Amino acid sequence: MKTVSDYIRTIPDFPKPGIMFRDVTTLFADPRGFRIAIDQLLHPYAGQPIDRVVGLEARGFILGGAIAHQLSVGFVPIRKKGKLPGKTIEQAYTLEYGEAVMEVHHDALQAGEKVLMVDDLLATGGTAEAGIKLIERMGAEVMGCAFVIDLPDLGGRQKLEGLGMDVHALCAFEGD
Numbered sequence: 001m002k003t004v005s006d007y008i009r010t011i012p013d014f015p016k017p018g019i020m021f022r023d024v025t026t027l028f029a030d031p032r033g034f035r036i037a038i039d040q041l042l043h044p045y046a047g048q049p050i051d052r053v054v055g056l057e058a059r060g061f062i063l064g065g066a067i068a069h070q071l072s073v074g075f076v077p078i079r080k081k082g083k084l085p086g087k088t089i090e091q092a093y094t095l096e097y098g099e100a101v102m103e104v105h106h107d108a109l110q111a112g113e114k115v116l117m118v119d120d121l122l123a124t125g126g127t128a129e130a131g132i133k134l135i136e137r138m139g140a141e142v143m144g145c146a147f148v149i150d151l152p153d154l155g156g157r158q159k160l161e162g163l164g165m166d167v168h169a170l171c172a173f174e175g176d
Helices: 025-029 031-045 059-071 126-137 156-162
Strands: 009-012 020-023 052-056 074-080 088-095 098-105 114-122 141-150 167-172
Touching: 025 031, 031 059, 031 114, 031 141, 031 167, 052 059, 052 126, 059 074, 059 114, 059 141, 074 126, 088 126, 098 126, 114 126, 114 156, 126 141, 126 156, 141 156, 156 167
Parallel strands: 052 074, 052 114, 114 141, 141 167
Antiparallel strands: 009 020, 074 098, 088 098
């Protein structure tokens, strides 16, 4: 029986030499692989009081939308700065070389709501940490952070767990 990692394509030297890019588009394209991933991502949170699923740009939208549908709850996108119409709140975070900003509509979540945050990949944890901060600034509570892939050598899981987060990943790949 295939596991989620069997559906993920590895592309060497992308986006630069020495990087092994983990491509989840092959997972998304396969109906069985996609179903397995969605089912396994939501399984630890089934039966928990989840009010919203938040997806991080961009592949987190694909996963988060499907999970929200399965849980019969709403979906909220957290996007790169400048992509959302209307009033937003923003959170800066550090990249390998520089800084970026994520934002969400200021009224996307209500105080006290329970949120599951979803993305495809956990690397350094910078994007996920920015998402957590945005969610918490609106008064909502992050019930868990679910990822398809964890790159444990980059320390993202430790960063999020250090923030008191429950982290769930379907598979892990060593290295970058």
